[in-house]
Amino acid sequence: MIKTFSKLSLAIIFIAILTRLFGIIEYPLHDPTEARYAEIPRLIIETGNWIMPPFDYDLPFWGKPPLTFWLTAISFKLFGYSEFAARLPVFLLAGVVLWLSSRFTKVIQSEDKAAFSSIVLLSTALFFIASGAVMTDMALCLCISLSMIGFWHALNNPDAQQARQWSYLFFVGLGFGLLVKGPIVGVLVLLPLIAWVILEKQWLAAWQQVPWFKGSALMLLIAVPWYIIAEIDSPGFINYFLVGEHFKRFVDPGWHGDLYGVAHKHTRGKIWLLWLFASFPWSLIFLGSVLSWPLRKNKTITLKNSCQGSLHSYLIFWAIAPMVFFTFSGNILYTYVLPGLPAFAIMVTEMLCLRFDIRSIMQSKWLYAGLIIPVAGLLFMGLVWTAPEKLNFEKNQKYLVEIFKNSRQSDKSQLSYAGERLFSIDFHTQGRAGRIKIDELSLTALQTNSVEDYIIVETNNIPRLPSSLLQNFELIAEYRKYALLKEK
Numbered sequence: 001m002i003k004t005f006s007k008l009s010l011a012i013i014f015i016a017i018l019t020r021l022f023g024i025i026e027y028p029l030h031d032p033t034e035a036r037y038a039e040i041p042r043l044i045i046e047t048g049n050w051i052m053p054p055f056d057y058d059l060p061f062w063g064k065p066p067l068t069f070w071l072t073a074i075s076f077k078l079f080g081y082s083e084f085a086a087r088l089p090v091f092l093l094a095g096v097v098l099w100l101s102s103r104f105t106k107v108i109q110s111e112d113k114a115a116f117s118s119i120v121l122l123s124t125a126l127f128f129i130a131s132g133a134v135m136t137d138m139a140l141c142l143c144i145s146l147s148m149i150g151f152w153h154a155l156n157n158p159d160a161q162q163a164r165q166w167s168y169l170f171f172v173g174l175g176f177g178l179l180v181k182g183p184i185v186g187v188l189v190l191l192p193l194i195a196w197v198i199l200e201k202q203w204l205a206a207w208q209q210v211p212w213f214k215g216s217a218l219m220l221l222i223a224v225p226w227y228i229i230a231e232i233d234s235p236g237f238i239n240y241f242l243v244g245e246h247f248k249r250f251v252d253p254g255w256h257g258d259l260y261g262v263a264h265k266h267t268r269g270k271i272w273l274l275w276l277f278a279s280f281p282w283s284l285i286f287l288g289s290v291l292s293w294p295l296r297k298n299k300t301i302t303l304k305n306s307c308q309g310s311l312h313s314y315l316i317f318w319a320i321a322p323m324v325f326f327t328f329s330g331n332i333l334y335t336y337v338l339p340g341l342p343a344f345a346i347m348v349t350e351m352l353c354l355r356f357d358i359r360s361i362m363q364s365k366w367l368y369a370g371l372i373i374p375v376a377g378l379l380f381m382g383l384v385w386t387a388p389e390k391l392n393f394e395k396n397q398k399y400l401v402e403i404f405k406n407s408r409q410s411d412k413s414q415l416s417y418a419g420e421r422l423f424s425i426d427f428h429t430q431g432r433a434g435r436i437k438i439d440e441l442s443l444t445a446l447q448t449n450s451v452e453d454y455i456i457v458e459t460n461n462i463p464r465l466p467s468s469l470l471q472n473f474e475l476i477a478e479y480r481k482y483a484l485l486k487e488k
Contacts, residue, residue: 008371009370011371012119015371016374019377020132023087024083027381028398028399029134031396031423037136040055041069041072041075042073042427051233052237060234060237065241068090071139072134074089081427098118098121100146100149101118101345102115104149107153108311109349116361120282120345121345123372124280124344125277125278125279126334126341137339139180140181140185141339143173143174143185144339145339147174147185149166150166164211167211168215175220178227179222179223191317192314192317193317202310268328269327270332271332275322275340278335279337280372280373285348286344289351312347316347319344319347321340352366397422397479399477400482400484401429401433403477404454412452413451414451415456417457419438438464452486454485457483473485474488
């Protein structure tokens with residue numbers, strides 16, 4: 001495929017990969033999401049609890065199944081505790097999604113379209129960001145992509161043996177998806193498939209060519225054993241996870257039952273606006289092409305004929321399924337758009353090919369759109385490297401933790417922090433930092449112990465500290481809205 005790529009397209013790929021590699025090494029873990037999803041695997045290793053990932057030493061994490069945490073924990077085992085090791089599994093999963101999508105496009109369309117759709121996917125805002133962030137969404141995207149591609153090949157691959165293999169991969173994707181985020185994988189796969197089967201009248205083919213009973217058994221064999229063992233190990237998990245995370249969170253935008261964070265309350269339907277930004281800049285190009293159709297003198301290109309054919313409708317249903325489903329939920333995140341982006345990238349390629357020859361597209365101005373996000377990322381990472389003080393990293397405390405490590409007089413020196421839990425401190429101290437309340441009893445205890453104490457506290461809380469404590473502590477560093485105090 002390398003002959004298909006122009007110098008500009010190769011530059012886009014090089015800049016995107018270079019920027020993400022630099023980012024997964026240098027960018028601080030964002031608190032709470034990234035730092036939390038790095039701290040949980042660290043706790044898995046420390047506690048040895050690989051069945052039910054720990055949220056804290058005495059608290060299980062019921063919010064997500066463990067597959068992505070297992071991958072991160074393995075990465076920590078191999079490379080040690082660092083931003084690079086925390087993000088490496090997600091970076092590799094993004095590469096698999098990109099490869100799988102490209103191979104699918106090459107088989108069903110052409111090598112040139114596969115090349116261009118890969119550039120589109122790689123340079124969409126959300127895929128670019130998510131490919132180097134410690135989150136579970138990229139793993140879910142891979143599982144859904146495998147299932148959607150597997151189902152298509154099961155019905156359309158001319159080789160009966162290969163079609164059979166793909167049909168089982170359809171269920172493999174669902175099985176591992178259950179270990180990544182739970183039943184939502186079935187919703188985001190079956191929703192577009194049912195719509196497509198109804199529209200294209202593929203009921204008989206879907207029934208005859210997909211081994212529903214054996215495949216479902218394979219899916220359950222992959223996922224169900226862990227669910228059973230997890231419920232035995234931590235009673236109450238299944239009720240919280242299936243009822244709370246998958247029903248109450250969906251119907252109640254302000255759901256207060258979340259044990260690990262806060263509800264992400266948004267107006268219902270906002271997911272479409274989030275899609276606009278998540279798939280930028282290609283969302284604007286796609287919408288511009290659609291809206292400009294009525295203005296063209298040559299009206300042979302219409303929404304109707306651009307979507308005709310079972311492949312095009314399949315891609316459309318796949319691409320919009322996350323937005324359609326989450327339209328009815330007010331508890332959403334922008335990352336929920338991610339599973340539809342591989343299909344969207346292929347759709348954008350098809351849209352442009354209705355007007356231009358694909359080989360001319362690979363040499364045209366359209367490629368410059370692919371530079372926007374990678375170049376913006378490169379400039380941002382340049383600031384991370386040269387002027388981190390100009391950026392807002394207040395949701396990461398690595399800077400103050402490093403000052404503590406360099407300032408302490410012995411390994412017995414104790415770092416504590418006041419206020420809400422800061423996962424980045426827990427991660428960068430490997431769980432050795434203490435959490436204290438801002439009250440006289442807790443703070444007085446620090447003055448009476450036999451070790452050198454350090455405290456990280458929000459600067460606006462310093463006036464609330466007892467005067468007796470302030471007399472015995474000195475301010476040695478400030479970082480954004482936090483300060484590091486050292487016992488005199």
